Amino acid sequence: MIEGRTFLGTWPRRLSGLFDVGVSFADQRILDVGCNMGIVGYEVCKQGPAYYHGVELLETHCQIARSIFTAVPVESVFHDFDVTDASVRNEVLSEDYDVVLYLAVHHHLVKKRGKAPAEETARDLFRRCRRSLIFRGDDFDAFAELADAAGFEQGPVIKDPLLHPFCAYTRRP
Numbered sequence: 001m002i003e004g005r006t007f008l009g010t011w012p013r014r015l016s017g018l019f020d021v022g023v024s025f026a027d028q029r030i031l032d033v034g035c036n037m038g039i040v041g042y043e044v045c046k047q048g049p050a051y052y053h054g055v056e057l058l059e060t061h062c063q064i065a066r067s068i069f070t071a072v073p074v075e076s077v078f079h080d081f082d083v084t085d086a087s088v089r090n091e092v093l094s095e096d097y098d099v100v101l102y103l104a105v106h107h108h109l110v111k112k113r114g115k116a117p118a119e120e121t122a123r124d125l126f127r128r129c130r131r132s133l134i135f136r137g138d139d140f141d142a143f144a145e146l147a148d149a150a151g152f153e154q155g156p157v158i159k160d161p162l163l164h165p166f167c168a169y170t171r172r173p
């Protein structure tokens, strides 16, 4: 058992609202940052994306995600690495995803790696995102500034009394 690696809420609760933020996943190229064991990705892939890329710090979680995805009829790839590492990002990430899932990860990066590396990571994720980035986190004001500077517009915020709120950011035309 990995200490301190459980988190709040059930999977249905963590997924609640994700398909109501006005982002279509069908035929899209998806990047899921902090994909954990691939459960969110598994549900997203029921919408028929063209491609799913899961990245996750923990190798154990990534291995579970790979196993789960043997039953998913979507082209997928997983990498375990620290997403704040720019050189690995440049090596393994594509330049052009349609949708980036950045759910309940940013505040961990701020806490564990520091504000500047976390924000540099977020800016790079926006740069690689063609359409929508879905964010769940705790500091919406700071993140909204990053999104605005990257050319993205914030959609309605979905709140849950237990979990951090989330919303979709869409690239301005």
Ligand SMILES: C[S@@+](CC[C@H](N)C(=O)[O-])C[C@H]1O[C@@H](n2cnc3c(N)ncnc32)[C@H](O)[C@@H]1O
Binding pocket: 007, 014, 033, 034, 035, 036, 037, 040, 055, 056, 057, 058, 061, 081, 082, 083, 084, 102, 103, 104, 105, 108, 109, 136
């Ligand atoms: C709270 S969980 C969220 C999981 C999933 N995105 C969700 O919303 O249900 C945070 C995930 O981010 C991963 N993570 C934390 N720091 C990371 C880092 N530096 N690089 C990549 N993944 C990281 C954790 O291992 C964990 O799986």
